[in-house]
Amino acid sequence: MHEMGIVLHLAKTLDETAEQEQLTKIGRVVLQVGEVSGIMTDLFTDAWDYFKGRHPVLTESTLVLETIPAVTWCDNCKQTYETVKYGRECPYCHSGETWLLQGNECVIKEIEAE
Amino acid sequence: MRLITLNATVTASNDRDAAALREKLVSRGTLLVNVMSAAGSGKTTLLSRLIRDLPDVKIGVMEADIASDVDAKTIEALGAAAIQVHTSGMCHMDAGMTAAAVEAMDPSLRLLFLENVGNLICPAEYDTGAGLNLMLLSVPEGDDKPLKYPLMFQKSDALVVTKTDTLSYFTFDLEKCVERVKKLNPAIRIFPVSAKTGEGMAALEAYLRERLAALTEGTDHA
Numbered sequence: 001m002h003e004m005g006i007v008l009h010l011a012k013t014l015d016e017t018a019e020q021e022q023l024t025k026i027g028r029v030v031l032q033v034g035e036v037s038g039i040m041t042d043l044f045t046d047a048w049d050y051f052k053g054r055h056p057v058l059t060e061s062t063l064v065l066e067t068i069p070a071v072t073w074c075d076n077c078k079q080t081y082e083t084v085k086y087g088r089e090c091p092y093c094h095s096g097e098t099w100l101l102q103g104n105e106c107v108i109k110e111i112e113a114e
Numbered sequence: 115m116r117l118i119t120l121n122a123t124v125t126a127s128n129d130r131d132a133a134a135l136r137e138k139l140v141s142r143g144t145l146l147v148n149v150m151s152a153a154g155s156g157k158t159t160l161l162s163r164l165i166r167d168l169p170d171v172k173i174g175v176m177e178a179d180i181a182s183d184v185d186a187k188t189i190e191a192l193g194a195a196a197i198q199v200h201t202s203g204m205c206h207m208d209a210g211m212t213a214a215a216v217e218a219m220d221p222s223l224r225l226l227f228l229e230n231v232g233n234l235i236c237p238a239e240y241d242t243g244a245g246l247n248l249m250l251l252s253v254p255e256g257d258d259k260p261l262k263y264p265l266m267f268q269k270s271d272a273l274v275v276t277k278t279d280t281l282s283y284f285t286f287d288l289e290k291c292v293e294r295v296k297k298l299n300p301a302i303r304i305f306p307v308s309a310k311t312g313e314g315m316a317a318l319e320a321y322l323r324e325r326l327a328a329l330t331e332g333t334d335h336a
């Protein structure tokens with residue numbers, strides 16, 4: 001369900017871009033997805049295939065997903081670590097005073113179009 | 115084919131819709147309050163209480179639900195304007211859906227609540243165009259929720275800790291909860307309330323009146 005919402009917004013943003021840039025056809029769409037964004041890539045691709053059929057400029061498009069690694073900052077010992085490997089607790093000092101620096105995003109990096 | 119660099123968040127179009135709705139509501143003097151929480155935290159009960167406690171304010175409620183319309187009937191029975199918005203399977207309200215729902219409401223309403231879909235994740239990611247983001251956390255859910263769902267606590271202007279009448283039955287450390295939440299969002303306002311006994315409701319109501327007054331002042335001088 002979550003993936004459907006994101007795809008809906010993605011398609012809308014691309015429709016708007018197509019209008020602004022007077023594009024008739026969009027090819028490759030490169031999307032950067034954070035490792036802990038909670039987006040399931042399989043569900044996402046399915047939802048995309050469904051929606052692209054309903055947006056004329058997108059019918060021939062292909063979706064390329066790039067992963068952005070998740071990195072957490074420890075505010076106690078002032079260093080970063082891999083979020084997926086260690087979770088919320090800092091592996092160096094075991095502090096819980098930690099924040100996600102990156103890995104939660106979903107960004108349209110670039111598109112190929114004419 | 116040419117390459118176009120966008121570097122736009124997927125929700126960029128939603129952010130534009132949200133900004134447009136926010137502007138429209140401010141100029142009309144309506145405070146839209148986006149009410150977010152897990153299912154069962156007490157959103158409908160709190161809104162019912164507010165309607166009864168603030169008889170002088172013209173209140174409307176938009177009940178977003180994946181399918182049912184029980185909540186809208188509850189609100190209507192109290193004499194307030196209510197509509198049910200079905201999200202057709204979507205786990206959150208976005209700005210476009212909210213704008214469409216607002217269209218169906220009387221424009222003279224001053225305080226317009228959007229009861230968002232019950233979950234702590236997706237609603238936090240979509241700006242609805244609300245002038246105030248209000249989050250609920252009920253005592254039975256536990257004081258560790260800020261650690262598990264930080265985004266919603268960061269996006270909210272105010273947190274209402276609900277069902278405080280049940281504090282003696284649960285190991286919910288209010289002080290610790292406040293500390294965790296403030297760390298995520300130092301500017302957040304926190305209101306512990308019980309919609310059942312009425313405890314703490316006066317402070318929350320004063321806050322809502324304050325935000326409403328600030329909105330109207332803003333338009334008068336605009």
Ligand SMILES: Nc1nc2c(ncn2[C@@H]2O[C@H](COP(=O)(O)OP(=O)(O)O)[C@@H](O)[C@H]2O)c(=O)[nH]1
Pocket residue numbers: 151152153154155156157158159160232276277278279280307308309310311
């Ligand atoms: N003890 C107690 N129960 C409450 C309070 N507020 C709501 N509830 C109960 O919590 C349940 C869910 O409430 P509801 O308002 O429907 O939650 P919603 O799903 O967030 O709209 C209902 O059984 C309510 O009676 C409260 O302040 N105290």
Ligand SMILES: [Mg+2]
Pocket residue numbers: 157158159185229
């Ligand atoms: Mg409800």
Ligand SMILES: [Zn+2]
Pocket residue numbers: 074075076077078079090091092093094095
């Ligand atoms: Zn550390």
